[in-house]
Amino acid sequence: MTQQTIKDIKERLAVIQSVDDRYFQSLISDERRGVQQLLSQKLKAFDKINAEAERMKQMFSYERSIYARGFRLIAGIDEVGRGPLAGPVVAAAVILPQNSQITGLNDSKQIPKKRHRELYEAIKHEAVAMGIGIIPPSVIDKINIYEATKLAMLEAIEQLSVHPDYLLIDAMKLTLDLPQLSLVKGDAKSASIAAASVIAKVTRDELMNQYAQEYPEYQFEKNAGYGTKAHLETIEKYGILPIHRQSFEPIKSKL
Numbered sequence: 001m002t003q004q005t006i007k008d009i010k011e012r013l014a015v016i017q018s019v020d021d022r023y024f025q026s027l028i029s030d031e032r033r034g035v036q037q038l039l040s041q042k043l044k045a046f047d048k049i050n051a052e053a054e055r056m057k058q059m060f061s062y063e064r065s066i067y068a069r070g071f072r073l074i075a076g077i078d079e080v081g082r083g084p085l086a087g088p089v090v091a092a093a094v095i096l097p098q099n100s101q102i103t104g105l106n107d108s109k110q111i112p113k114k115r116h117r118e119l120y121e122a123i124k125h126e127a128v129a130m131g132i133g134i135i136p137p138s139v140i141d142k143i144n145i146y147e148a149t150k151l152a153m154l155e156a157i158e159q160l161s162v163h164p165d166y167l168l169i170d171a172m173k174l175t176l177d178l179p180q181l182s183l184v185k186g187d188a189k190s191a192s193i194a195a196a197s198v199i200a201k202v203t204r205d206e207l208m209n210q211y212a213q214e215y216p217e218y219q220f221e222k223n224a225g226y227g228t229k230a231h232l233e234t235i236e237k238y239g240i241l242p243i244h245r246q247s248f249e250p251i252k253s254k255l
Helices: 006-013 022-027 033-059 061-067 113-126 137-143 145-158 191-214 229-238
Strands: 074-080 089-095 129-135 166-170 180-183
Touching (some): 006 033, 033 191, 061 180, 061 191, 074 145, 129 145, 129 191
């Protein structure tokens, strides 16, 4: 029998899903260095897949316990944009199906920016419902960022096309007659909150990109309104914009 080439083996290994696969097991006795390297690479890939599966299992632990109590429509809620000097605070509410399978879902801050849009589309495709709340700087200045964040979250919930029966919220308590759980750093603990963090992040980044076109000197596409050194220097040079938060320092001291 003609011995398989390394190339042929690599192609067949690419579609194998388990170390228990008969073909994978048959290669263990192949002493060629190239074959053993391929097996080692495949084992590392399996380990990575298994680790991600375990992480995702943990990400749904809160949801599973809530489903077990009879709830079915769990809305994860998170916000983006509390700290910037410019732009709105944006919140999102996302209801995922019970059998949700979104690989790589995590706190948006833990996800490479180049993957944000990909995950955004995956969440949008799979979600039972999504809602977004956007509170502008003028309102933030009137009621403070904490209250504005709650307002954005309430608006996001109102925008849902179906009514949730339970809320999982990132570090916030809302005055709604709905059972809810506030989780500190919830976007790293709950898949539903993580999904909301991604939706809110992409939505706000797109808004700041629009502002970047209107005010190119401020480079909002890079700083997203945060108080970077370059942003502060631009404020000194060109002044304060209507989208700057006048109640935030150092903007407040410059008025």
